[in-house]
Amino acid sequence: MEEAALALLAPQFGEVVTKAAQPLFQPIFDLEVPHMAFGRIALLGDAAFVARPHCGMGVTKAASDAMALVKALNTHDSVRDALADYSRERTEAGSAIVQHARHLGAYMQAQLKNDLDREMAERYRTPEAVMRETAVPARF
Ligand SMILES: Cc1cc2nc3c(=O)[nH]c(=O)nc-3n(C[C@H](O)[C@H](O)[C@H](O)COP(=O)(O)OP(=O)(O)OC[C@H]3O[C@@H](n4cnc5c(N)ncnc54)[C@H](O)[C@@H]3O)c2cc1C
Incomplete structure (x- = not known):
């Protein structure tokens, strides 16, 4: 070694x-939950979704969850309604981030078995692709 x-x-x-x-x-495991709120209990960050490291989104995801939670609590009188709203918005985002990381993980540092795998790996190996695909929350 x-x-x-x-x-x-x-x-x-x-x-x-x-x-x-x-x-x-x-x-390294992916973690996903079906909901991020249960009554008056809310999950944030890695407690709800853990994406494999290829997408570099863990901190952005946790911070975005926190911001969404504050916004939801400020716009609803009922905590349960606020958390339900928060859960709807951020569960979708968390799932999208985990899917994105799974996609990147399939090509970055993977055992490349065929021409398509190799072609995709080359596509993601450029500095432009890394800047475009990692640590950016644009579509989440
Ligand atoms: C090696 C490594 C490299 C990483 N690199 C990156 C990167 O480059 N970019 C990126 O975006 N993300 C990266 N991440 C992921 C990122 O660190 C996490 O996604 C992010 O920290 C999650 O934030 P969080 O607040 O949800 O959880 P955490 O940051 O884990 O915070 C949870 C806190 O709760 C505390 N805690 C746990 N149990 C209890 C308890 N019972 N009572 C009280 N406190 C408790 C813990 O001590 C901890 O301080 C990396 C992670 C690792 C492990």
Whole structure:
């Protein structure tokens, strides 16, 4: 593993691998909920949706949830109505972000099996594609 790290990674990352006392593997899971509010209880950020890291949207998603929650509470007299409204808006956004990350994850750092996979991987490898597809909330 150390040989591969030195051969394949940037020198700085290769050095980190060779200096680690033991390898650490972190499994990555997508998390989705069907609703973000249950009566007077609301879920925000990673408590509701966790997208794989390729889209770089975790912080934007959590902050956007918080802003939407404040707005909903300020525009309804009833907390339950506010949370129901919040849940409708942000559950859709959270699902869209997880789908987007799944799509990116299928091509970035994946085992590429055929020409289509390779073509898509090339498409997402450009700096322009990274700037366009990651950390941007435009369509969410
Ligand atoms: C290694 C790594 C790299 C990442 N890189 C990026 C990135 O580049 N860009 C990006 O947008 N996102 C990134 N993320 C994702 C991002 O960090 C999260 O999506 C974001 O922090 C979620 O915010 P949150 O407020 O929902 O949860 P958190 O930031 O996890 O906050 C939850 C807080 O609740 C506290 N807590 C937990 N249990 C309890 C309890 N019982 N009582 C009281 N407090 C409690 C925790 O200590 C924590 O402070 C990364 C995540 C990881 C792990």
